[in-house]
Amino acid sequence: xxxxxxxxxxxxxxxxxxxxxxxxxxxxxxxxxxxxxxxxxxxxxxxxxxxxxxxxxxxxxxxxxxxxxxxxxxxxxxxxxxxxxxxxxxxxxxxxxxxxxxxxxxxxxxxxxx
Amino acid sequence: xxxxxxxxxxxxxxxxxxxxxxxxxxxxxxxxxxxxxxxxxxxxxxxxxxxxxxxxxxxxxxxxxxxxxxxxxxxxxxxxxxxxxxxxxxxxxxxxxxxxxxxxxxx
Numbered sequence: 001x002x003x004x005x006x007x008x009x010x011x012x013x014x015x016x017x018x019x020x021x022x023x024x025x026x027x028x029x030x031x032x033x034x035x036x037x038x039x040x041x042x043x044x045x046x047x048x049x050x051x052x053x054x055x056x057x058x059x060x061x062x063x064x065x066x067x068x069x070x071x072x073x074x075x076x077x078x079x080x081x082x083x084x085x086x087x088x089x090x091x092x093x094x095x096x097x098x099x100x101x102x103x104x105x106x107x108x109x110x111x112x113x114x
Numbered sequence: 115x116x117x118x119x120x121x122x123x124x125x126x127x128x129x130x131x132x133x134x135x136x137x138x139x140x141x142x143x144x145x146x147x148x149x150x151x152x153x154x155x156x157x158x159x160x161x162x163x164x165x166x167x168x169x170x171x172x173x174x175x176x177x178x179x180x181x182x183x184x185x186x187x188x189x190x191x192x193x194x195x196x197x198x199x200x201x202x203x204x205x206x207x208x209x210x211x212x213x214x215x216x217x218x219x220x221x
Contacts, residue, residue, distance in 0.1 A: 043200075045208060090157065102147075102162050105149075105158075107156035110155065
């Protein structure tokens with residue numbers, strides 16, 4: 001049973017470019033959440049997708065957008081990249097209606113913006 | 115002030131030592147999670163607590179809801195325990211993370 005998978009593992013982009021990160025949830029999970037983790041910091045919540053809609057959003061600008069597909073996989077898009085967007089981007093999945101269930105994270109995508 | 119505070123930020127121990135990592139929070143919570151993050155970045159869930167105490171192998175997690183405090187203990191520490199340990203609380207449906215405690219266990 002595959003857990004949460006993310007791709008790519010590493011990515012280098014130039015300031016002003018756009019990037020798309022991908023996440024496949026654990027089998028049986030239909031809710032996907034995205035987090036940004038800057039170096040030396042804890043993860044910060046970006047947004048959560050369920051039933052192909054954004055259900056909750058953290059304090060991130062509109063440059064950060066997402067999508068969820070019918071197979072529950074998800075994409076995180078960041079436009080007009082800034083140097084400060086350099087971080088580890090983590091995806092976590094959960095089954096519906098289990099607000100207090102164990103957390104399942106992917107290994108993350110490390111984005112470097114130069 | 116952060117809603118979730120961890121201490122210490124960094125911890126170096128000798129193999130075999132008993133280790134305690136602390137987490138204090140200032141918001142109402144429905145659950146508290148302890149997570150382990152290795153240098154590659156992936157995060158593994160260790161415990162989810164809403165009350166009392168849980169034990170898994172050499173790891174023990176406790177929570178005091180009244181005092182808004184949780185501890186993670188590692189008995190007989192081993193170099194493979196070296197990682198960043200993160201406390202996260204679920205509050206009003208959202209997850210709030212601490213900054214993590216970086217543990218290094220020397221042989």
